Amino acid sequence: MSGERAPAVRSIASVKGMRDLLPPETAVWAAVEATARRIFGRYGYGEIRTPILEETELFVRGVGEATDIVGKEMFSFPDKKGKSLTLRPENTAPVARAFVEHNLRERALPLKLFYIGPQFRYERPQRGRYRQFYQIGAELLGDPGPACDGELLVMLACFLRALEFPQLLVLLNTVGDEASRAAYRAALRAYLAPHRNELGEDSRRRLDTNPLRILDTKVPAERELLAGAPALADFLSAECRAHFAAVCAILDRFGVPYRVEPRLVRGLDYYTRTVFEITAGGLGAQDAVVGGGRYDRLISDLGGPEVPAIGFAIGQDRLLDVCPESFRRRALPPPPVFVAPVGGVPVEEALAVAEELRASDVPALAELQPSSLKAALRRADRLGARRVVLLGPDELAAGELTIKDLASAAQERLPRSEALARLAREKEAEPGRGAPAAPGEQETARLARDDKETV
Numbered sequence: 327m328s329g330e331r332a333p334a335v336r337s338i339a340s341v342k343g344m345r346d347l348l349p350p351e352t353a354v355w356a357a358v359e360a361t362a363r364r365i366f367g368r369y370g371y372g373e374i375r376t377p378i379l380e381e382t383e384l385f386v387r388g389v390g391e392a393t394d395i396v397g398k399e400m401f402s403f404p405d406k407k408g409k410s411l412t413l414r415p416e417n418t419a420p421v422a423r424a425f426v427e428h429n430l431r432e433r434a435l436p437l438k439l440f441y442i443g444p445q446f447r448y449e450r451p452q453r454g455r456y457r458q459f460y461q462i463g464a465e466l467l468g469d470p471g472p473a474c475d476g477e478l479l480v481m482l483a484c485f486l487r488a489l490e491f492p493q494l495l496v497l498l499n500t501v502g503d504e505a506s507r508a509a510y511r512a513a514l515r516a517y518l519a520p521h522r523n524e525l526g527e528d529s530r531r532r533l534d535t536n537p538l539r540i541l542d543t544k545v546p547a548e549r550e551l552l553a554g555a556p557a558l559a560d561f562l563s564a565e566c567r568a569h570f571a572a573v574c575a576i577l578d579r580f581g582v583p584y585r586v587e588p589r590l591v592r593g594l595d596y597y598t599r600t601v602f603e604i605t606a607g608g609l610g611a612q613d614a615v616v617g618g619g620r621y622d623r624l625i626s627d628l629g630g631p632e633v634p635a636i637g638f639a640i641g642q643d644r645l646l647d648v649c650p651e652s653f654r655r656r657a658l659p660p661p662p663v664f665v666a667p668v669g670g671v672p673v674e675e676a677l678a679v680a681e682e683l684r685a686s687d688v689p690a691l692a693e694l695q696p697s698s699l700k701a702a703l704r705r706a707d708r709l710g711a712r713r714v715v716l717l718g719p720d721e722l723a724a725g726e727l728t729i730k731d732l733a734s735a736a737q738e739r740l741p742r743s744e745a746l747a748r749l750a751r752e753k754e755a756e757p758g759r760g761a762p763a764a765p766g767e768q769e770t771a772r773l774a775r776d777d778k779e780t781v
């Protein structure tokens with residue numbers, strides 16, 4: 327002993343607001359993603375993967391300079407040549423950029439794209455709010471009609487039902503076109519201007535930059551003040567009204583539950599006409615799980631052609647938070663079979679049994695260190711195994727295996743092929759099979775059919 331103490335080594339934690347996702351929870355994430363791929367695929371959506379970094383200007387122009395996202399929440403930094411880059415805070419502007427860049431207008435329209443991936447916003451972390459979070463989103467580009475809005479929401483409902491999402495309700499509104507909104511902005515400003523001093527700092531700033539955003543204030547005094555404000559609905563053009571009515575009719579027909587929320591405005595500037603959100607109980611303050619809407623001007627604002635579009639993004643972190651136990655159970659992988667060599671049988675023999683099980687799609691773990699039977703059984707239990715295969719010198723000589731049930735301690739010795747076949751059959755009967763289909767999944771189709779029968 328030299329008497330000197332080694333310097334304490336600082337351990338490094340993940341960056342604030344960014345977290346590790348660990349197994350077995352990642353299996354539930356993967357099952358949610360597999361369900362999205364399966365259901366979106368049925369509606370003709372193909373996957374797009376855009377870079378995580380974009381030029382900052384894309385979001386400034388796309389999402390809007392006056393929004394919270396661009397004003398205070400972007401992770402932006404200069405690259406080595408001094409150009410400002412931003413970790414994407416959302417994926418709609420990148421999809422619109424890719425649409426223009428690759429001239430995707432030349433493909434059959436509407437083009438249907440979906441994405442799954444991390445987004446970054448420099449927000450104050452709290453439950454359900456992270457600086458790196460994940461979105462599952464879908465964008466339908468190239469069709470202005472209300473049937474697109476309707477079909478997109480029907481697909482979203484089908485997906486959420488497949489996850490057994492509790493109390494599905496779409497909060498729906500229209501923010502009209504640019505002309506209706508300009509007229510409404512002027513009326514709202516005129517109404518609020520005499521009350522400027524009663525507004526909080528945020529709303530005062532918004533009165534100048536983006537008065538519509540004041541509508542979703544959470545401040546009680548401001549909400550009271552807004553009760554007497556002019557309504558956006560009174561400023562809508564006849565076309566916008568007809569569009570909204572047609573969307574509602576489709577949701578009625580296909581049994582998608584919704585409630586019109588006249589004060590719903592979204593926090594991103596690119597929306598026109600239909601906007602929507604889905605919230606979930608039990609999430610606390612951050613209860614918005616889905617946000618979306620039509621953005622008929624975004625692509626031309628980014629220098630592309632006039633291409634109307636609509637889409638949504640689901641916050642996957644929050645979705646996972648409300649994912650019911652029944653879905654989780656089915657998403658988790660089946661318990662592994664544990665193969666233990668005993669009585670001096672070489673570990674390679676256990677490996678060979680495990681390999682045979684894996685070849686029939688049975689998850690198997692082999693004891694890779696020679697150890698006592700007691701230690702092997704303890705490890706099997708900690709690893710969540712329900713069955714252990716014991717392979718001793720007698721079994722090896724006779725071409726047999728012993729299957730032990732850990733819960734009851736009952737065991738049975740069988741010819742090797744019979745034992746392997748039995749374990750494969752037992753695995754088939756397990757509820758956890760990867761990407762589960764839920765009973766609710768067929769619901770929209772059934773409702774639409776029933777609806778038709780009653781017409």
Ligand code: HAM
Binds near residue numbers: 449460615640
């Ligand atoms: P958004 O409403 O900003 O819309 O985000 C969509 C969802 O992402 C939110 O409802 C929420 O669940 C989740 N989310 C947002 N910020 C965070 C955060 N810091 N932590 C955890 N989850 C979060 C958009 O991003 C639009 N691009 C949606 C869209 C697609 N509109 C048209 N197409």
